[in-house]
Amino acid sequence: MNVRRRFFFMLFIAFFICVSIVLPNYTGRQIEYDFKIPGAAPVSVPDAIISPGSVMGFRFFDTDSPAGSSIDSIGGLYKEISKTETPEYARGCGDNDGGRERAGGGAAGSDADRANGGAGYVILDAGHGGSDPGTIDSGVQEKEIALEVALLTAALLDEAGVEYKLTRTGDDFIPMEIRTGLASADTAAFLVSVHCDWYAHKPVNGTSTLYEADDAASADLAALLQSHITDGLGTADRGIHPHADIAILRDTQSPSVIVELAFMSNAHDLSLLKQGEFKEKAAENLAAGIRAALLLRAAD
Numbered sequence: 001m002n003v004r005r006r007f008f009f010m011l012f013i014a015f016f017i018c019v020s021i022v023l024p025n026y027t028g029r030q031i032e033y034d035f036k037i038p039g040a041a042p043v044s045v046p047d048a049i050i051s052p053g054s055v056m057g058f059r060f061f062d063t064d065s066p067a068g069s070s071i072d073s074i075g076g077l078y079k080e081i082s083k084t085e086t087p088e089y090a091r092g093c094g095d096n097d098g099g100r101e102r103a104g105g106g107a108a109g110s111d112a113d114r115a116n117g118g119a120g121y122v123i124l125d126a127g128h129g130g131s132d133p134g135t136i137d138s139g140v141q142e143k144e145i146a147l148e149v150a151l152l153t154a155a156l157l158d159e160a161g162v163e164y165k166l167t168r169t170g171d172d173f174i175p176m177e178i179r180t181g182l183a184s185a186d187t188a189a190f191l192v193s194v195h196c197d198w199y200a201h202k203p204v205n206g207t208s209t210l211y212e213a214d215d216a217a218s219a220d221l222a223a224l225l226q227s228h229i230t231d232g233l234g235t236a237d238r239g240i241h242p243h244a245d246i247a248i249l250r251d252t253q254s255p256s257v258i259v260e261l262a263f264m265s266n267a268h269d270l271s272l273l274k275q276g277e278f279k280e281k282a283a284e285n286l287a288a289g290i291r292a293a294l295l296l297r298a299a300d
Contacts, residue, residue, distance in 0.1 A: 045134075080211035119297040120189035121163040122290055125184050125248065126150035127195040127258070130173025135198040137264040143171065145273050146194045149261065152283030153290070160291060174248050184253035189297055190221055192290060193248055196273060197260040205266040206236025210258040212249040222257045224296070225289040232285030233278070235262055235269070259286065 055201035116216055126147040128134035134142030150166060156166050167179045183191035197208065209226040211218035222240040230237040238260075243249055249256045272278040 026266045041050055051224055062102045104202075119294045120187045120254075121165055122157065122189055122294070123165050123167065123169040123179075123191040123254075124150050124154055124157075125183075125191055125193035127193055129168050130171055132173055135196060135264050137198065137270060140264060140270065141275060142196045142198075142264060142275045145169070145196055145261070145279065149279050149282050149286070152280055153286045154285060156287035157290065160287070162291060162294065174253070179248055180251040183248075183256055184251075188254045189294060190217075190254050191227065191242055191248070191252055191256040192221075192286070193256070194286075195260050197263045198265045199263060200265070202267070205263050205269045206230075206238040207233065207262060208238035208245050208260045210246065210249065210260065211240060212246075212252075212256060213244040215255065217255040218249070218257055219292055220296075221255045223291050225257060225259060225286065228261065228285045228289030228292065229261070229282065232288070233261075233281055235272075 058235065093170050104127065126143070126149075128143035128146060130143075132143065136142070147170075148169065151169065154164060154166055165182055167182060168174050179191075179193075182188065207230050209222040209229075211222035219240065219242070226237065226240050229235075246258065249258065264270050264273065
């Protein structure tokens with residue numbers, strides 16, 4: 001065996017030894033996210049997701065770790081962080097003013113509670129994120145459009161004093177368990193997930209809203225938001241559609257809908273989705289629809 005082969009052989013052995021030591025320490029143990037969902041039990045994640053090198057956009061703590069520490073798996077780099085630190089995706093957008101919590105969790109009696117009419121907080125979900133780009137067409141990524149519209153909507157809700165939570169505020173991969181878990185808490189009013197559509201037949205265009213099949217509350221929410229968005233944007237109204245096999249709709253305990261803003265596969269729709277003015281208008285009408293839905297929910 002020549003020197004070069006011996007070097008690479010020894011390198012492989014060293015790598016194998018490192019993996020055999022590190023991997024058992026980060027698998028086969030109970031893991032919990034480092035935030036609690038109001039009104040719900042802590043969320044657990046599968047052991048399989050914490051293999052070395054995995055890229056995750058969330059934080060969790062290991063129950064075998066020392067008290068007050070947790071593991072941050074973002075970028076596959078394990079490091080200790082404070083267990084009490086609130087992840088960005090669990091926060092609202094508002095500033096902390098005078099001791100009042102962020103708009104993701106306003107205290108009882110706050111302006112946010114009054115704006116929600118006691119109906120609970122809204123979950124704003126920006127579809128996809130991180131390693132999941134969603135649809136990509138002509139270099140445009142669905143995850144970016146979804147996040148921008150979700151953040152614009154959140155800012156408008158914040159101005160109106162509406163209580164809400166964002167599933168993500170950056171380009172992070174958020175497991176479905178977190179998204180559905182937030183919407184399954186007792187204090188959640190409903191979930192609105194922002195997406196863009198795509199279809200092989202390029203002329204198809206317009207806006208549609210999906211909801212969980214056989215759920216009247218979700219159907220009502222879908223119809224209300226669909227009306228607000230299409231009236232405001234002037235896009236083709238493709239109606240509301242029931243689905244029984246979409247996890248974010250199926251696995252939530254509160255009314256949940258997916259708003260498909262427009263078709264990335266259609267040249268005209270894609271040109272609109274790339275425009276800042278269109279995304280701002282989409283957020284304005286989505287926020288208006290959410291506020292209308294909260295009023296109706298509070299009146300029930």
